[in-house]
Amino acid sequence: MFTIDAHLDLAMNAMEWNRDLRHPVTAINSRESGLTDKPDRGNATVSLPELRKGNIGLVVATQIARYVAPNNPLPGWHSPEQAWAQTQAQLAWYKAMEDDGEMVQVNNLISLEKHIKLWQDGALFSNKPVGYILSLEGADSIITIKHLETAYNYGLRAVGPAHYGPGRYAQGTDATGYMGAKGHELLKEMERLNMILDATHLCDDSFWEALDHFNGHVWASHNNCRALVNHNRQFSDEQIKELINRGAVIGGAMDAWMMVPNWVRGESTPRGMDCNLEVLIDHMDHICQLAGNALHIGIGSDLDGAFGTEQCPYDLQTITDEQKLPTLLKKRGYTDIDIENIMHGNWLRFLRKAWD
Numbered sequence: 001m002f003t004i005d006a007h008l009d010l011a012m013n014a015m016e017w018n019r020d021l022r023h024p025v026t027a028i029n030s031r032e033s034g035l036t037d038k039p040d041r042g043n044a045t046v047s048l049p050e051l052r053k054g055n056i057g058l059v060v061a062t063q064i065a066r067y068v069a070p071n072n073p074l075p076g077w078h079s080p081e082q083a084w085a086q087t088q089a090q091l092a093w094y095k096a097m098e099d100d101g102e103m104v105q106v107n108n109l110i111s112l113e114k115h116i117k118l119w120q121d122g123a124l125f126s127n128k129p130v131g132y133i134l135s136l137e138g139a140d141s142i143i144t145i146k147h148l149e150t151a152y153n154y155g156l157r158a159v160g161p162a163h164y165g166p167g168r169y170a171q172g173t174d175a176t177g178y179m180g181a182k183g184h185e186l187l188k189e190m191e192r193l194n195m196i197l198d199a200t201h202l203c204d205d206s207f208w209e210a211l212d213h214f215n216g217h218v219w220a221s222h223n224n225c226r227a228l229v230n231h232n233r234q235f236s237d238e239q240i241k242e243l244i245n246r247g248a249v250i251g252g253a254m255d256a257w258m259m260v261p262n263w264v265r266g267e268s269t270p271r272g273m274d275c276n277l278e279v280l281i282d283h284m285d286h287i288c289q290l291a292g293n294a295l296h297i298g299i300g301s302d303l304d305g306a307f308g309t310e311q312c313p314y315d316l317q318t319i320t321d322e323q324k325l326p327t328l329l330k331k332r333g334y335t336d337i338d339i340e341n342i343m344h345g346n347w348l349r350f351l352r353k354a355w356d
Contacts, residue, residue: 001323002057002119002343002344005299005300005303005319006059006222006299007253007301008059009064009302009305010062010094011063012062012306013044013046013304015089017044021047021048022047022100023049024049028044038306040304040310040311043310045303045304046318047318048103050319052125052128053320054319054321054323055323056130057115057131059130060133061133062090062137063091063134063156065077065086065090065138066083066138066167067167076140080141081143083140101129103131105131105134106131106132112351112352115131116348119131133351135157136151137198137200138163138201139161139168139169140168140169142169145189148186148189159196160199160201160221161179161206163201169186170183171202171203173201174232176204178205183210183213187210191214191216194216194354194355196217196354197214197219199211199218199220199223199243203232211246217353221300222251222253224283225240225283226239228283229257231258234258243296249297249346250287251300252300253302254280254313255302255311256312256313260279263275265311270312277321277324281329281332295346298343298344303316326343
């Protein structure tokens with residue numbers, strides 16, 4: 001089934017993990033044999049051939065670069081200008097993939113419909129470019145508000161104001177506090193440019209503030225449920241209900257620590273914690289019960305988001321295995337229409353409305 005994955009850090013993997021994503025996952029992992037500089041070396045799940053093999057023809061692909069103040073222990077860049085430069089290197093990689101015929105940017109209704117028609121024409125997927133919608137995960141790299149229009153002009157269509165910890169425009173996972181005047185200015189400019197607000201990673205305070213001050217289109221590209229895994233990275237039922245009221249779609253994430261409670265990084269294993277794709281459906285189903293329908297969920301896997309097979313569902317070896325989800329959803333009683341909506345239809349409906 002044609003599939004949309006609403007969160008993949010492709011350029012981060014290419015530029016920081018030094019993975020040539022034009023190769024099969026087996027080749028990428030083979031080249032990483034013996035490397036220990038990253039925790040997930042040799043455990044990659046994502047590449048462009050695997051996306052095609054899995055009929056995952058459209059993705060939301062990120063730029064990501066955090067600014068960290070002198071007292072911030074998180075990894076990141078020491079100035080917004082350095083963070084901006086890092087996002088521009090990531091942009092250059094996407095452009096290089098476009099020049100090579102591997103990818104194509106989707107940034108408006110015309111390009112969206114053209115790309116969907118290409119992928120649903122019945123021909124083999126092997127030579128089709130993977131479509132990508134450009135999203136910024138964490139707004140720290142936006143040096144000044146004027147830089148946001150520059151980013152819009154090169155194709156940026158969604159922004160998550162925060163990532164982990166305190167940010168320049170909002171507070172993120174494991175942080176607390178509000179957005180303040182700079183954050184409000186960012187939201188106002190996003191609204192003017194018709195950019196999508198990605199609520200993912202916003203701490204509770206900043207989440208409610210953002211939704212109070214932003215009147216545009218909101219989604220959550222990769223988020224699970226606090227009712228099932230009690231951590232501030234997940235959304236509470238109250239937050240999920242508000243997103244539903246705003247017409248959002250929430251992408252189910254496949255990072256094991258977000259899927260099952262009591263995960264211990266570096267110690268727990270997916271099999272040991274019984275973390276499989278059925279668990280992802282538990283989170284999706286929880287959202288559906290709150291909504292009363294299956295119109296607000298999709299896939300936002302975050303696969304290879306600084307983790308690999310050591311920290312994702314044990315029945316997923318590559319991103320191609322997202323194609324196991326329709327059968328599992330069918331077993332849970334979801335209809336064919338529900339399943340089509342979850343695999344691609346909900347994201348398409350959202351984008352068509354946002355870009356109309």
